[in-house]
Amino acid sequence: MNPNPASRERSLFFIFLGLVLFFALTGLVVRSYHAKQGALAQEWFAQGETALNARSFEPAVQYYQTALLYSRDNTAYELRLAQALLGASRFREAKAYLETLWEREPANGIVNLELGRLALREHDYSSGSNYFHNAIYGVWETDPEGRRREARLELIQLLLDHGANEEAQGELIALAANLPNDAALHTQVGALFLNADAYNRALQEFRRALQINRSLEPALAGAGEAAFQMEDYTQARQYLQAAIRENPANSKVAEMLETTSLVLELDPSARRLSARERANRILRGFGLAAKRIDDCAATHPSGSLGTESLTELHSRVQQLKAGLRVETIRRDSDLETKAIDLIDQVEEATAQFCGQPTGSDLALLLIGRRRERNDR
């Protein structure tokens, strides 16, 4: 075939013309289809949001998955889907989505936070901690400081729940160093320090809170409890009294205040006590201990291992009780020591066999334990 060049030129012209028209037509079709897809995606996403807010997780999963059909790489949709999957306890699928999101946005705060929660749920503390730290130092679209602090608080709470107190203390120290001047936040951190058995740091945080708001009842109660745990009963009583003044209905504080007061009343080794007063306290304590062992021995008949011990103890208490007077205690330091030791032994033994003591017996137990620690 030997084509006429003019005819080929004409053909080429029409081909180019057709190409331009086809391009324009395709553009129109694609734009129209993308608009339709966008509308569908939004429609299904809205249904997903409604379902998620109503905590209907399975329908929410369906809606979000459908929304993602029409807006495939939409990070917000994928994140919502992952959250719905978590809500529906479909952890493996949620993890897969979150990991995909993480590959795309490794610094995304919320993605790291969710992955951290999942990892800790699977007892993978190492990964969980890494994800949480990524979240803490990650990118947050709104209120980054607040969200980071919340992430760290959540990590601390999770660590405490899993008994990882040392790690929790480390996180708390980092958190406390950057807290804004907010009494509620200091109180919250103080409470977490309390849970992590870091009483001194807890007390510091409560004091900071009280510097901002001296009548903040939770801070007063927390400071009282921290001081109580540190066996600084004098200070504890001050805080607890202030707390109960702010909120008389707080039974826990009232109970702790009562115990604190009893400790202070019954402690024979308190400073600046006269010899008579000291002997009086020993005698009073011994009487309380004797009553406690009477009751406990009666409820635990002899024969069991515990009862054997209690019986012996009970006999010794009865023997000593007969000759125990204020004057004899004042004169005989050995008797004083023997009486105090017997009080401690009774309270420890009865606490072991007859349940945790309350009131005066609890105070005696606490006094005994503090003495033992000091002796050591």
Add this chain to the structure above:
Amino acid sequence: MSIGMDSPQFNEGLELPVPNRSFWTRLKSRIGATPSGLTMPENQLFLLLAVIIGIFSGLTVVCFRIAFEWIHLLLLGSALKPPPARVLAVPALAGLVVAFLVRRFFPLVRGSGVNQTKAALYIYDGYIPFQTVIGKFLTCALAIGGGHSLGPEDPSLQMGAGLASALGRQLRLSRDKIRLIAPIGAAAGLAAAFNSPIAAVLYVIEEVIGTWSAGVLGAIVLSAVSSVVVARWFLGGEPLFRIPTYQLAHPAELIGYAVLGLIGGLASLLLVKLVASSRTRLRSLPGWTQYFQPAAAGLLIGVIGLWLPQVMGAGYESIDQAMHGQYDWQLLALLGVFKILATGLSFASGTPGGLFAPTLFIGAMIGGTVGAWEGHFFPALTGSVGMYALVGMGTLFAGFLRAPMTSVFMILEVSGSYSIVLPVMISNTLAYLISRHYQKVPLMDLLSRQDGLGLPSMEELREKPVLRVEDAMRPVSDPPLSGGDSITDCLKQIENSPSDFFLVMRGDGTWSGITRKALERWESDGNGALQVESLLSSVRLERVHPDESLDAALRQITDSPLLPVVARTDPARLHGVLSLADILAAYKKSSPL
């Protein structure tokens, strides 16, 4: 691009604007046209056309994809799980309409499109009616959008080839070019549908053309790239499915990929047997049943779809889900098994549509199943399920479509990770070997034979042993003459030889040939004392080497009855000689008949 000799700017030698020339005239001169017409050489026009074909194919594939997705929305709704009534009714009704269109208006659109494109190349001189492009577009969009378990890739390949054929005819290209142009369009269509130009180019070379032809390779690459650029322009650059990050958990994990290769090979066999046997049976039924076969297949797919809606349509979303651990291994296995059934039904019923997407779907599900199962029992030795799904796709491609090279490069291209090459090669090779061992004839060849087409088998071509010069050459019986010897001496040397033609080694290391008669004539003319070389013509004989293919040697034998076979390191060292008779004897010897 040449400039017309009568162009004013050529005559003046300066590229100055000519005020009197119209824009149109200047434009024509720019594109190589003269006032009497386009003078661009056909080779250059061919390359330009490749780009145009690529753009047209890209646009067509974009419209095709939107068409079947939109049809899906209209017919089945936008929900992830369509209403049951629609799931049952739509594939059946779509099948009915498609069957009517195919039987009444577009009889050439049946099948996937690969064999039809090969037929255009090998049988119809590159001719594909434009009506076929329209029919393929309409029927496949309706079938896939209506939920039939078929894919858009192979139809895109045929549509691209059809467009190319139409454009070539429009430009009145020579018959040779028209024949070559169909694969160019095929590569463009496939590249746009897959969003992966390398895999498309390789597939067309591996399965349509069969050889690496330098003449057409450039055009194929140009068209494939153009079409992908267009498709990405409109649909975005994201791959069809999001690819998980690859990480080999442990070297022993490669055993897991080998297991995947074994299972993938067996699954490929199952699918091939199902497609081939059910297609034969359905085609043997009376002609009128072909109006209802796609509808019946659609109804069965609808029944499966009530339970497993993922098997309906091309299934890219489900592949994506499988690669991201959204299914447990039981569901993955079920989807794999029922997709095999659904695809077999759809394809065998004569519904137009492709096999690529279902193959990838089945591979992803089988891969995911193997990965999840291994992960359950050997968690320390197993990577992500997504990677098994990805490798599984290539495995099924290698086993079912028997395109091993394409299968490997497709996964490399899609994943963008070359570290995945080892598992892919292990798994694909095993699947390919199993499939080849138990199914001697590849699926595409089987289908073409069922259709009564004598298309060449690319696998047979690939595996046909290449005959080399060393297979045909014979030892030197007559020592070569030296160009520096006198004619009298030469005649003495060949005195006892029965041959009539002798090789002459010239002083510059090249070879010539001389007949006994010529030597005798020169001596009788009184030139016996002259050196042979002085009387030889300047024409040299082509040299061939023992490792050269016999095909290449055959092209070099022209008027000379003998060719010297020399060492590559020393052209003067003669290994043997080769004649046309030797070549023909070698071909005859290698023929199985």
